[in-house]
Amino acid sequence: MIGVIADDVTGATDVAAALSREGLQTLLAFNAETSVTEDADAIVIGLKTRSIPVAEAVATSLVALRSLENAGATRFYFKYCSTFDSTDEGNIGPVTEALAEALGVSTVVTTPAAPIHGRTVNDGNLYVFDVPLHETHMAHHPITPMRDSNLARLLTPQSRGAVMTLPLSAARDGAVAVRATIAAAESAGVTQGSVSVTQVIADAVTAADLAIIAEATDDAVLTAGSAGLIGAIAERQAASGRTVSAPPAGRTAIIAGSCSRRTLEQIAAFESSGGLSHRVVAAPGQTAAQLAEAALTWWDEQPTDTSAMIYSSSSAEERNDELPEAGELYEQVAGIVANGLAHRGVQRMLVAGGETSGAVIRELGTTVAVVGDEAAVGAPWIHDVAGGVHLVLKSGNFGEVDMFTSLAGGASHD
Structure with missing residues (x-):
């Protein structure tokens, strides 16, 4: 079972849609301490941790992680916004690192790329419908103004461990090349004396790029990003098939x-x-x-x-x-x-x-x-x-x- 921790409610529905779209029976929960007994291929917990204090965001996310483990999840995903909404303090970096440490993971592949929503990453820079992030309306966001498009520069100040990149050329060379790049990034993080988790920011411009990254991370216990990468991961899962009640007609x-x-x-x-x-x-x-x-x-x-x-x-x-x-x-x-x-x-x-x-x-x-x-x-x-x-x-x-x-x-x- 896939367990997803999302940092806001609509982000949770976005990632739940990506999972359900691939035929996975998906449940959406709204409490970090949720107890789910229904059968499911995936469970998404939608929190409100995007812009709260770092310590609170980390603590709440770890509670959600335990809930997902108790529900039977064996693979995990931290879902954040495809416009990388965050500040110099977090909360993307700190939550990713905390989840990785709790799961015993040393390297996490992460990307906000979601081509279906017009979000792409190239040369480590995030674009919204081909416009650099810092030139979009997000530059004027009242809580998380995004005034830089370079993801390494955004993620590094809020992370204790190393931040590396996975270039588009690796994805275009296939899953073997992606795995080699991830391994090299992990080694480089250790060489730098990293005291925490190495985060590898992946370039992706098309759905095919995300599919290669998903294949290369088949054995990863934890990955992170927008709904783009988890959708590619879901496509590789065996689906039990959805049983969905349609909304009634009416007002x-x-x-x-x-x-x-x-x-x-x-x-x-x-x-x-x-x-x-x-x-x-x-x-x-x-x-x-x-x-x-x-x-x-x-x-x-x-x-x-x-x-x-x-x-x-x-x-x-x-x-x-x-x-x-x-x-x-x-x-x-x-x-x-x-x-x-x-x-x-x-x-x-x-x-x-x-x-x-x-x-x-x-x-x-x-x-x-x-x-x-x-x-x-x-x-x-x-x-x-x-x-x-x-x-x-x-x-x-x-x-x-x-x-x-x-x-x-x-x-x-x-």
């Missing part, structure tokens, strides 16, 4: 909190198609409970057979500087709204944004979900069997512009 609730460009485009497309929407805008002094109550009151006034959207997303120009904690406030609103909708019998919800998704999962009390078909690449339907809710937890930048309209079934004003 869809869209809850959006991401301020990414793509989510804003999706919101605009939904509204321009006539979709019913309520925007949550906080004034100083308002509480999450008050804002959520207003949103749910609005929902109750809409036609009962019509999908609708409740959102707090906004462009940078629209944000209120008088509310520095607005992001956390809106996350709380999203969670309360989702819980209120579930109690009203809503069974289909599309949630946009990693932090927003995390808040929704916490408020719904979802612990384990079965991964189903993808609503968009990297954004599958998941079924919270205990709660009776089907969810799509979408990373802010995922999905086509018309995704909200399509999932809502062409919602329109009554």
Whole structure:
């Protein structure tokens, strides 16, 4: 069984989709101390460790590792964002090293490459649809601004051990060449007097490159990266076949909190198609409970057979500087709204944004979900069997512009 530890909720759904896409029965859990008894080919634990203090991220990830071992996992993957979201302190390097040390692993192959999402690595530099990372919107991220595209320069300050590279030429020469490069990197790390784990950053531009790296790491207990490499690894596994319950037809609730460009485009497309929407805008002094109550009151006034959207997303120009904690406030609103909708019998919800998704999962009390078909690449339907809710937890930048309209079934004003 493959066990995956993901550093955020939507990243967890992305990697779960990659595993399920290859026919693996995949379960998605949202608690580091989860106890899974269902049969599965893969289990993904989605955490919220991307930007919390290093020590806390490491400790939580190690708890998740023990849970996966107890569930029967024998091969492990640490999933981080394909845009390498991190700071000089971490948390990619520290968590990778801690997991490796706990598993007795001395070398970890790692890559954020995910060609299916337009993320490629060449000469050790990360590109987003052929644009260097530091020239994308990620350079202005409020928590993890990515102002360098060179992965070795990004990973080295947050790691105790050596950071090496695996050039694209090795992958193009085949699995034997990749194994030789990994072995040489491990030896070089030891020569440098590394006190910890050697991390080998792999170039990959195409799915075929990732397939070669996956073949070369068939015996690896631990690898790391985005959903790209684990998808290639999953393709090499024997699949028991999925048994997936489809989401019921009917009314869809869209809850959006991401301020990414793509989510804003999706919101605009939904509204321009006539979709019913309520925007949550906080004034100083308002509480999450008050804002959520207003949103749910609005929902109750809409036609009962019509999908609708409740959102707090906004462009940078629209944000209120008088509310520095607005992001956390809106996350709380999203969670309360989702819980209120579930109690009203809503069974289909599309949630946009990693932090927003995390808040929704916490408020719904979802612990384990079965991964189903993808609503968009990297954004599958998941079924919270205990709660009776089907969810799509979408990373802010995922999905086509018309995704909200399509999932809502062409919602329109009554």
